[in-house]
Amino acid sequence: MKNINWQDLSFGYYKTDYNVRCHYKDGKWGELEVSDSEYLPIHMSSTCLHYGQEAFEGLKAFRGKDGKVRLFRCEENAKRMQNTADYIMMKAPSSELFSEAVVKAIELNKEYIPPYESGASLYIRPLLIGVGPQMGVAPSKEFLFTVFVSPVGPYFKTGFKPVKVLMEHTDDRAAPHGTGHIKVGGNYAAGMRAGEAAHHKGYAMAIFLDAKEKKYIDECGPANFFGIKDNTYITPSATTILPSITNASIMEIAKDMGLKVERRLIPIEELATFKEAGACGTAAVISPIGSVEDSTSGQVITIGKPDQVGELTEKLYNRLRGIQYGDCEDKFGWNEILEF
Numbered sequence: 001m002k003n004i005n006w007q008d009l010s011f012g013y014y015k016t017d018y019n020v021r022c023h024y025k026d027g028k029w030g031e032l033e034v035s036d037s038e039y040l041p042i043h044m045s046s047t048c049l050h051y052g053q054e055a056f057e058g059l060k061a062f063r064g065k066d067g068k069v070r071l072f073r074c075e076e077n078a079k080r081m082q083n084t085a086d087y088i089m090m091k092a093p094s095s096e097l098f099s100e101a102v103v104k105a106i107e108l109n110k111e112y113i114p115p116y117e118s119g120a121s122l123y124i125r126p127l128l129i130g131v132g133p134q135m136g137v138a139p140s141k142e143f144l145f146t147v148f149v150s151p152v153g154p155y156f157k158t159g160f161k162p163v164k165v166l167m168e169h170t171d172d173r174a175a176p177h178g179t180g181h182i183k184v185g186g187n188y189a190a191g192m193r194a195g196e197a198a199h200h201k202g203y204a205m206a207i208f209l210d211a212k213e214k215k216y217i218d219e220c221g222p223a224n225f226f227g228i229k230d231n232t233y234i235t236p237s238a239t240t241i242l243p244s245i246t247n248a249s250i251m252e253i254a255k256d257m258g259l260k261v262e263r264r265l266i267p268i269e270e271l272a273t274f275k276e277a278g279a280c281g282t283a284a285v286i287s288p289i290g291s292v293e294d295s296t297s298g299q300v301i302t303i304g305k306p307d308q309v310g311e312l313t314e315k316l317y318n319r320l321r322g323i324q325y326g327d328c329e330d331k332f333g334w335n336e337i338l339e340f
């Protein structure tokens with residue numbers, strides 16, 4: 001294992017030894033290649049650079065107390081990359097190719113999988129880009145699929161503590177019939193200005209509203225939103241929201257714990273009625289939200305006891321992390337145990 005200060009890792013890029021690549025050309029995928037370069041040689045007229053033909057994914061592998069490495073729900077990320085690729089007219093790797101590339105990238109960098117005690121994990125970033133030259137707006141005929149990995153710690157420097165978020169009223173992350181439901185870089189570019197403004201004002205992230213009416217909670221920059229009250233887990237449902245694999249998993253766990261689960265519109269006014277709330281995603285895991293400030297009115301909506309993690313949020317977090325690290329039974333069959 002590499003000599004890294006695992007406990008001090010935050011969520012960021014960390015150079016590892018290898019990445020894997022696969023080219024799509026002449027109507028088919030080539031062989032998986034291993035590279036030790038951090039750079040991609042691509043044509044300057046590639047569609048990914050000019051017309052945003054790019055899709056990415058994020059998933060994690062965890063080292064358990066038993067030393068085994070568990071990969072969490074890789075198949076779901078493969079499917080989501082296929083949905084993304086279909087929508088923006090790219091060729092996606094099959095689930096088999098996706099999984100083979102992910103496992104290979106982990107194996108080649110297994111020295112970088114953080115030890116159990118550190119609470120860190122290995123983040124895996126599959127990337128699919130259009131690399132064929134086009135000048136007119138048209139889909140590429142060539143694609144590059146790359147998988148690289150990075151050991152990561154908590155997404156928010158506060159760790160598992162309630163964060164303050166800023167409600168964005170001006171910028172939209174995604175349009176109702178746009179690309180919010182798929183994982184394309186353009187969504188993050190659209191949300192970057194609001195995200196940075198929130199960071200500069202001391203907030204962990206921006207929370208976006210529905211683009212049409214500005215009445216409902218949409219999602220956070222890098223994560224889905226949820227609220228909890230009356231033994232019910234409530235998360236927004238909209239065409240603009242990325243179907244989070246973490247959120248889908250938490251909903252299963254919540255039902256298993258006897259909570260009701262609702263996916264529906266959440267009006268802004270409802271925020272004040274939640275006893276607990278959080279943001280969830282692969283990078284964010286579950287990040288409790290202690291308060292939401294309205295960027296227009298300046299009103300601060302506190303949720304539960306703002307400095308304290310809510311009881312159910314903590315239970316959901318412990319169960320999710322427990323499954324991922326192998327401390328709780330994987331009753332849903334979400335982990336693939338990697339032997340190498």
Ligand code: PLP
Pocket residue numbers: 058219220221222223224242243244245246247280281282283
């Ligand atoms: N929403 C957005 C905008 C995201 O970028 C992410 C991260 O992938 C999520 C939600 C959470 O999705 P997942 O749990 O599949 O990582």
Ligand code: COI
Pocket residue numbers: 057058059222223281282283284
């Ligand atoms: C993830 O959680 O995997 C994400 O993609 C979020 C973010 C870092 C963009």
